[in-house]
Amino acid sequence: MQPDGSRQVVEATDGESVMDCAVDHSVPGITAQCGGGCTCSTCHCYLEESWFVLSGPLDPDEKDILEFVPERRGNSRLTCQVRVSDRLDGMIVHVPSSNMDR
Numbered sequence: 400m401q402p403d404g405s406r407q408v409v410e411a412t413d414g415e416s417v418m419d420c421a422v423d424h425s426v427p428g429i430t431a432q433c434g435g436g437c438t439c440s441t442c443h444c445y446l447e448e449s450w451f452v453l454s455g456p457l458d459p460d461e462k463d464i465l466e467f468v469p470e471r472r473g474n475s476r477l478t479c480q481v482r483v484s485d486r487l488d489g490m491i492v493h494v495p496s497s498n499m500d501r
């Protein structure tokens with residue numbers, strides 16, 4: 400979901416990252432400049448609480464990068480670190496407004 404409330408529904412492949420799926424579908428605001436290397440934070444997103452829990456734990460590298468993300472929230476994730484799986488079917492990914500300036 401974009402900051403303006405608009406939505407784009409995309410199909411994802413089990414095992415791919417949410418970032419790869421977003422880039423493949425040209426989702427605005429997910430530029431992923433480091434290509435999934437967990438170094439740029441241009442794939443930042445928010446997940447609703449239930450999806451955030453199901454998305455799994457953050458590893459130390461992701462936590463470190465998120466420290467420097469504008470508009471970080473408790474439900475922030477890097478989409479390159481979230482793997483698509485059946486349990487995430489229907490997940491809504493929110494693109495932060497700060498991503499639109501990057």
Ligand code: FES
Binds near residue numbers: 477479480
């Ligand atoms: S694509 Fe760079 S941190 Fe996710």
